[in-house]
Amino acid sequence: MEDFSKMNLPFGTQSPDFDVLIVGAGLSGLTSAVKILSKEQSLNIIILDENSVPGGLLSVDGSRFVNTEQQRLITFLNLFHVAPHQRLSNISRLKRCWDLDRGLTSVPAKIELTRYIDMLDLRMKKFQSARYKLRKRASTMEHHICGSLFFNKSRRFMLNVVELVCGVDASEVNYDEFMCVCSSCGGLRMIIDLYINFPGNMFEISSKKLVSAILEKLKNIGIYTNRKVTDVEHFKNYVLVTDSSGNRYTAEAVIMAIPWNNVEQINFMPAMPERFRAEPRVAVKSKRVITQFSVSYSKSFWDLLGYSGHFLCSSPFIVGHENRPATFSGYMLHAPAQDGDVRRVVLQQLAKHFGKEMLEPIDYNENSFGLSVTLHKPQIRPWNRIIWSSSSAVGTYYRNLMGGAVDSGLRAAVNALFVVRPQVVGWKDLLDMQEKDLYKSETPSRVKGLLSRLNLYNVTFYSVFVLGLIFLLNLGYQRSS
Ligand SMILES: Cc1cc2nc3c(=O)[nH]c(=O)nc-3n(C[C@H](O)[C@H](O)[C@H](O)COP(=O)(O)OP(=O)(O)OC[C@H]3O[C@@H](n4cnc5c(N)ncnc54)[C@H](O)[C@@H]3O)c2cc1C
Numbered sequence: 001m002e003d004f005s006k007m008n009l010p011f012g013t014q015s016p017d018f019d020v021l022i023v024g025a026g027l028s029g030l031t032s033a034v035k036i037l038s039k040e041q042s043l044n045i046i047i048l049d050e051n052s053v054p055g056g057l058l059s060v061d062g063s064r065f066v067n068t069e070q071q072r073l074i075t076f077l078n079l080f081h082v083a084p085h086q087r088l089s090n091i092s093r094l095k096r097c098w099d100l101d102r103g104l105t106s107v108p109a110k111i112e113l114t115r116y117i118d119m120l121d122l123r124m125k126k127f128q129s130a131r132y133k134l135r136k137r138a139s140t141m142e143h144h145i146c147g148s149l150f151f152n153k154s155r156r157f158m159l160n161v162v163e164l165v166c167g168v169d170a171s172e173v174n175y176d177e178f179m180c181v182c183s184s185c186g187g188l189r190m191i192i193d194l195y196i197n198f199p200g201n202m203f204e205i206s207s208k209k210l211v212s213a214i215l216e217k218l219k220n221i222g223i224y225t226n227r228k229v230t231d232v233e234h235f236k237n238y239v240l241v242t243d244s245s246g247n248r249y250t251a252e253a254v255i256m257a258i259p260w261n262n263v264e265q266i267n268f269m270p271a272m273p274e275r276f277r278a279e280p281r282v283a284v285k286s287k288r289v290i291t292q293f294s295v296s297y298s299k300s301f302w303d304l305l306g307y308s309g310h311f312l313c314s315s316p317f318i319v320g321h322e323n324r325p326a327t328f329s330g331y332m333l334h335a336p337a338q339d340g341d342v343r344r345v346v347l348q349q350l351a352k353h354f355g356k357e358m359l360e361p362i363d364y365n366e367n368s369f370g371l372s373v374t375l376h377k378p379q380i381r382p383w384n385r386i387i388w389s390s391s392s393a394v395g396t397y398y399r400n401l402m403g404g405a406v407d408s409g410l411r412a413a414v415n416a417l418f419v420v421r422p423q424v425v426g427w428k429d430l431l432d433m434q435e436k437d438l439y440k441s442e443t444p445s446r447v448k449g450l451l452s453r454l455n456l457y458n459v460t461f462y463s464v465f466v467l468g469l470i471f472l473l474n475l476g477y478q479r480s481s
Helices: 027-039 071-079 106-127 141-148 152-166 175-185 188-197 207-217 336-354 402-420 427-432 446-452 456-480
Strands: 018-023 045-048 063-066 095-098 203-206 222-224 229-234 239-243 248-256 267-269 289-296 307-314 317-324 327-334 363-370 386-388
Touching: 018 027, 018 239, 018 402, 027 045, 027 207, 027 402, 045 248, 063 071, 063 207, 063 402, 071 402, 106 141, 106 152, 106 175, 106 188, 141 152, 141 175, 152 175, 152 188, 152 307, 152 317, 152 327, 175 188, 203 207, 248 402, 289 336, 307 327, 307 336, 317 336, 327 336, 336 363, 386 402, 402 427
Parallel strands: 018 045, 018 248, 045 222, 095 307, 229 267, 248 386
Antiparallel strands: 063 203, 229 239, 239 248, 289 327, 289 363, 307 317, 317 327
């Protein structure tokens, strides 16, 4: 718990308008609201969001993938009767359309990539996020990738994955940071499966259905869109929040259910203590945007060519798949300046592979978000009446995924209840705050670990060494005889 005597906060003169104010109507913010109301219906809650629609990253119609290990998420989904269902059956039957699968070097590139991912996953156990111990001189991920992977295709794939996971270019992320973040996401393979691979054994849910079901449950509370929070003034007995239009709200507790890079843009009074801001590194800003899109056609043109619709292009980074019959959804990473150009680029890329009919969809929707930077230490402890949330900001369990959003939302709700109605918090709620050990499984054998380090560079190096040795021995033998 915080030591109040050291905080030096002034007493305010107003009585708060709300019990709890939630900044951000993404999955984590909405989860907090549901949890708080399930414990105490009479609490006065308000949610503010800068976007024009609630739902955050789930506001674009599309599929989200879930594996059965994300237990808290599944329990939460069952509450709204949006249980995940098995994926479409033709996905495994038809071939995928990935640039990694094309060309002469595709087979060795995929082999070295699989080995590299295995190697990182095997080492991940050492980097549990809660410890977040970073070496001072770890190499950058760009350096690590280029030093371990030989083919351009596999390098590009990994560089994109690093950017997707950490929110910044691989040259700005060091190896230890990347491993800590991946470890708190549940492992690299899990991220690649959920964001890129979408294997047939995954379960899927519709983001639109989930958001509508949650909003239906929250229909009695005020969710205000187009309200970007800009200032937060922290008093001993309440918090004063101001949005970009100058509206002011006071609340007993505030949950910041927004990515950490958005938190860093808010003016806090008094300033946020150093331990929340700088650890473990100086803040970096994401230079890229993620645009999620959904395109509908009169029929699945990819099907006619024998493709499952599963699409991957590394430059620009576009990932997509058929989410409903004849509807294709996915996302693209790009610079903010390219914002108005996403539709053209995506449709052109699809047309290149699935035919020119892809240029004329019957419906197209897109939504852009700044990429969340996840390099900071997970923020689990509240700052007096301000409670951190959001899957990318505080999750140590399925961080960056829906599981992390629900987890951090539940934890933030319990923390807020401690501030406004501590008497309703039961021991079962405390279980919601407990972190799960994602790496309970046995430690991999040393041989497996050593073998996983073999990559093409090493193999070439070792072969040259052995050949050189044979040559020298041969030379010595010839001289002596
Ligand atoms: C393309 C893509 C595919 C994904 N696929 C999967 C998947 O298959 N499986 C999975 O488990 N997860 C997946 N995820 C991750 C998952 O969608 C997110 O982790 C989760 O939705 C994040 O929820 P959140 O509430 O933490 O954050 P967000 O959804 O980002 O919500 C934050 C909200 O805060 C608002 N906000 C920000 N700043 C302010 C401010 N200053 N004032 C007011 N409001 C503000 C934003 O508008 C936003 O609505 C995917 C993500 C992406 C981008």
